[in-house]
Amino acid sequence: MGKITIPEEELMSSGHVGCHGCGAVLAMRYVLKGLGKKTIMSIPACCWAVMPGVWPHRALEIPLLNTAFETTGASISGIRAALDALGKEDITVVGFAGDGGTADIGIQALSGMVERSTNAIYIMYDNEAYMNTGIQRSSATPRGAWTTTTPVGTQGTWKKNPKKNLMDIMVAHKIPYAATASIAYPEDLIRKLTKAKEIQGPKFIHIYAPCPTGWRLAPELGVDIARLAVATKAFFVYEVENGVYKINLQPKDKPLSEYIKLQGRFRHLSEEQINELQKAVDWEWERLQKLEKFTQALYKRS
Amino acid sequence: MGERIMVTGNYSAAYGSKLSRAQVVAAYPITPQTTVVEKIAEFVSEGYMDTKYIKVESEHSAMAACIAASNTGARAFTATSAHGLALMHELLMWACGARTPIVMANVNRAMGPPWSVWADHQDSVAQRDTGWIQFYAESNQEVLDMIIQCYKVAEDPDVMLPAMVNEDAFFLSHTYEAVELPDQELVDEFLPPFEPKEKLDIDDPKGFGSLVMPEQYYEFRYKIAQAMDNARHKIRKVDKEFKEKFGRGYGGLVEFYKCDDAEVALIVAGTAASTAKEVVDYERAQGRKVGLARIRAFRPFPYEEMRILAKRIPIIGVIDRSITFGFGGAMFAEVKSAIYNSEHSPAIKDYFTGIGGRDITPAVVTIIIDDLYNVAENGLDKEIVYVDVIGGDL
């Protein structure tokens, strides 16, 4: 008989209109388990704005404020200020936004919220494109991916720019706590949320949330692809506390091609192009390991 | 009688928010609003104002934060001007749809390019359709008083709409006038704490602002239309209550000045009304019966007052301190539209002047009055004219 390794209480109900195998749904389910009922959440325009279904349906057991696309950082700043003004400092405030609403149109508000040391958690669930509006590219779309605005065609116009590194940007703000997490590792994800809840100041969590629809992936692989992403260095799971890096999960030395070949959005890539991507992730992995070593030594010294 | 101080319009706005006990202020500096937020920062630093002041990174975020704060149950305030107001446009629409009774001081400043920091009404007039209640102040006292009155109107359960108080750049924002500070206790009696019926509450978790199908969307917007109509009599009622409490009233949506027996009338909003009133007095001394109607509330539009004016006065000149390109200024179009279906048809003429802070001097007002008498004698020829501009009409 197995042990249940994550909190049992469900604060997200069935009946939401998420796609088959949606990673963003799992992200929300685990986030709520980590944060508990004493939480107020703000969600901008994104998949999760429509996930609960049309009015009057709600999928969450916590109060939810829908806000305009680019305003998550400002919205949670407003909720936090109001709660503090009303003497309710102990309620957790969290923003839950997609990669589009965070890395692109929402980056100003995020930067402002973090820079002001707002006591709130900002969660970016990353399905690597503007999925809600129909799979258009975002700055979080990885290099090599097809999207509707970076189609392949005869000119080969798939996305060539590298994925924007939000974690680096957050660390540059001297954020007290930033972490990446993956829906394939809910225990780690929930631990990070529970930890973030207890820290005063701004916190940023980057959750890798696969999108079978947008990635042209078989829905049953929705969790396994997340595991493979970590195993092949496509996504790193680590945390940064006051500038000190700590890698939580080690990749398994599997070739990136194993990850790439399962997803239709990469179907057009040649072996040579995949090798280029392999080199890039190898480089990133080396950089992350060095960052961990360097910042930990710095911490010991100070 | 409260304490009398010498303050600018901007400081009056800051005092207004302080006396109204705004719990959250989220604002971004922009000339010529900057001294509003600086004063609020000073109040907070000295412990005079118990507010959470979020120094947001843009006006767009300012309004987003105010909406979120209001939805959480806190009284929210902000201030901006021109480009800041324009940047907030999306969220102005949102604040109305979310029925958050936020009050904002807007310093009327011209829109660029060309860059201009001086007074005109283009910024607020362009936000006409956002569903905000809009007031135009003539004095610093009115700025302060209207902020308090606006909270009372906005937070009324039959209204629940955001409201803005407009003050002319530099003419009010940076000019010192004697202002009476109402007593805090009296303000507290007049304006009780903000207790919205619906708010984000962990003991009663609900979602705010979800997706609505065409089968229901129109009803929500219709309710807003009704609320804006309700605001009319709430504004009059609150003004009366304010007068009883503080000894000062402003006459509701429109201030009529010597209109009872007028032969011609001017319609104007903002500080130009002060100058115009002086000219009206002078003209009357010369034997010309001129009247003036100062539009205080632009939204909801005082169509009833306009019809009363139309009943008595056959020649009306509307001063537009903003240019709505296409056909006629905003004030002109609204006045004409309000009067058209009534049984009276005065001649109505549009005068564009004072754009970009160009002073509306007594000479300019006199030119307009002379022109109105010309219309009275010779009929309405050109209904839209540009005054005091090179190549213009008058």
Added chain:
Amino acid sequence: MTEYEKLDDFPLTPITTTPSSANKTGGWRTLRPIIDEKKCIKCYMCWKFCPDVAIDIVEGKPVINYDYCKGCGICAHECPVNCIEMEKEAI
């Protein structure tokens, strides 16, 4: 969904109060997961990874709630002992 006939029935803003569970998404299925109880080792991986919260634990056993299961197949794929079969949904 409640019927709104009078304007006053509408709240001020679209505040959501009805749980999404009023929407039975079981109709989305083309494949249906069947758990072989004999092979099941009760590790609860299926429960843990279900995006639709469509697996309940009843007396220690995972039970699929076919009212909501969309048939995504994650449970079958994640099961370490392959005791969940995805069968074609009956028409």
